[in-house]
Amino acid sequence: MAGSFGSISTALSGLRYNQVLLDVAGNNISNADTDGYVRRRVVGSSVSSAAPALWSRYDGHGEGVSVGEVRRMVDPLLDARVRREHGMLSYLQTTSTVLSRVEEGIGEPGANGVHAAMLDFRNAWQDLATNPGGAAARQQVLGRAETLAQALRVQVSNIAGEEADQQVHLTSLVSEVNTAATDLAALNRSILVTEANGTDAGTLRDRRDQLALRLSELTGATTTVRPDGQFDVSVAGASLVSADVASTFAIDPAATYGGAVGAVTTLLTTTLPAYRAGLDAVAADLANAVNSQHALGFDANGNPGGTFFTFDPAVGAASLQVAITDPNLVAASSLGGTARNGDNADALSRVGTYSDAYQKLVNGFGTQVAAVGRQTANQAALTGSLDTAWEQQAGVNLDEETVTMLTAQRAYEAAARLLTTLDEVLDTLINRTGIVGR
Structure with missing residues (x-):
């Protein structure tokens, strides 16, 4: 021994x-x-x-x-996959949350929705066609028209409100990205110095891993590890963190982002504007079809029908208003002078394709919401299994x-x-x- x-x-x-x-x-x-x-x-x-x-x-x-x-x-490969899948889950969850909220505001199918208001509007013209001289039937047409116009304006207002909320949300996300990037760069420097002095930097590495994960959730960022152990982070192909230097993150309209930032930018540039444009097209079809047919008829005084709806194409559905306030100015008859019938009212009950266009718009949006919901559920299951694997490992x-x-x-x-x-x-x-x- x-x-x-x-x-x-x-x-x-x-x-x-x-x-x-x-x-x-x-x-x-x-x-x-x-x-x-x-x-x-x-x-x-x-x-x-x-x-x-x-x-x-x-x-x-x-x-x-x-x-x-x-x-x-830790398992570097598992960590990289966890970050990637969390970024995708964040993208889908953000998208699903916003779309579900918009769908709830649309309120279809429902007694107070735009589609129900369209049916009531057409039925009011049918009632007037069977009783062209009835003052109550004329007033009902105006009332139903105002209800329909208001329902469309409310939907557009809800979309505009959601867009404003998401603009604020995006500003907050960008600020969080910059804060996380600055903190991660500082941790890169601290870890390098701490370990060079022979001190354990495990706690600092834990914090850095959390920041890298959060940046993936925010932007779909990609993290690479240098030979000296420092993290480099890139977003949409552009460097965000390089060793101990953090760049300032700002939205680039030409870039494609992941994570919550990617979801919000897609919502603001594509999804919400597309639905709003669909509503504008429906309102334009409604106004043009009704105004054109109304001008072919005659009101209770035997005068040609005037403009029924006012609509500004530059403003869209938010500008839709009923132009007539006097029930006697509703052009229900196809005959002028002293003769009266309800033929024009009958034609107005069937004119235009706005009902079909609106139903197609809503159905398409509902299909999109359902598809995103399914994708989110599938991604959540995949991410959950990776989180379980990470928990078993770390x-x-x-x-x-x-x-x-x-x-x-x-x-x-x-x-x-x-x-x-x-x-x-x-x-x-x-x-x-x-x-x-x-």
């Missing part, structure tokens, strides 16, 4: 090593519920014997154990930590017992050798 004093060093290394095991296990247990915490594992390294001098012999078998490293239990298992703690405790006790035994051996050697028989 290496000698009694060498054995003391070996036993002492066991005490120190198992103390680190206990400390790390305790830290893991303490952070079991901490978001983003990656469990640590102590990697031991056997201490080899020193090389003997020339012409000398050494019959030892090692000189104990040392802490090789305290390793964070999360704290209390049962496993308890076993580690008990193992370290017993090993510590054994090393302490070895020290006690060596102390007794040395006491015998130093204090008792040569005194027998005195």
Whole structure:
């Protein structure tokens, strides 16, 4: 053996090593519920014997154990996939939430929706066609027309309100991206300096991983790891973080983003404007068809029909208004002078394709909402399975930590017992050798 004093060093290394095991296990247990915490594992390294001098012999078998490293239990490939799938999930969830809210505001099918108002408007013309001289029937036409125009204006207002909300949301997201990028660049620098000084930077790395994940959720960012361990982050092919330098993020209309930012920009530039344009087209068809047919008829005074709806193409459906306030000006008859019939009212009940156009618009939007909902559910399942895999890899298992703690405790006790035994051996050697028989 290496000698009694060498054995003391070996036993002492066991005490120190198992103390680190206990400390790390305790830290893991303490952070079991901490978001983003990656469990640590102590990697031991056997201490080899020193090389003997020339012409000398050494019959030892090692000189104990040392802490090789305290390793964070991460899988870089799994981390990259988790970030990618979380970015896609964030995109779909943001889109689904907004579209569902818009669909709720559309209110179709429903008694108070635009489609119901269109049916009531056509039915009012039918009632007037059967009773062209009835004042109540004329007033009903105007009332139903105002209800329809208002229903379209409300829908357009809801879309405009959602667009305004999403503009504010986008501004907030851009600000969050810039804050996260600045913090991540600072952590790159701190980790490099901390580890160069020989200090563990595990906590800093945990925080950096969380920021990288958040940037993926916000923008669909891609993170790459440098040989020195620093993170580089790019968004839509443009550098956002390079080592300890963070660029200022701003929306580029030509870029295609992922994550929440990508969802909001798509909603603002494509989805919501397309639906609003569809409503404008429906309102234009309604106004043009009714006005054209109304001009062919005659009112209660025998005069040609005037403009029924006012509509400004530059403004769209928000400008739709009923132009007539006097029921006697409703041109229900196809005959002028003193003769009266309800033929023009009957024609007005069937004129235009606005009902079909609106139904097609709403059905298309509903199909889009349902499709995004299904995609979101599928993506959530995929992301959830990856989160489970990450938790198994990097999360704290209390049962496993308890076993580690008990193992370290017993090993510590054994090393302490070895020290006690060596102390007794040395006491015998130093204090008792040569005194027998005195």
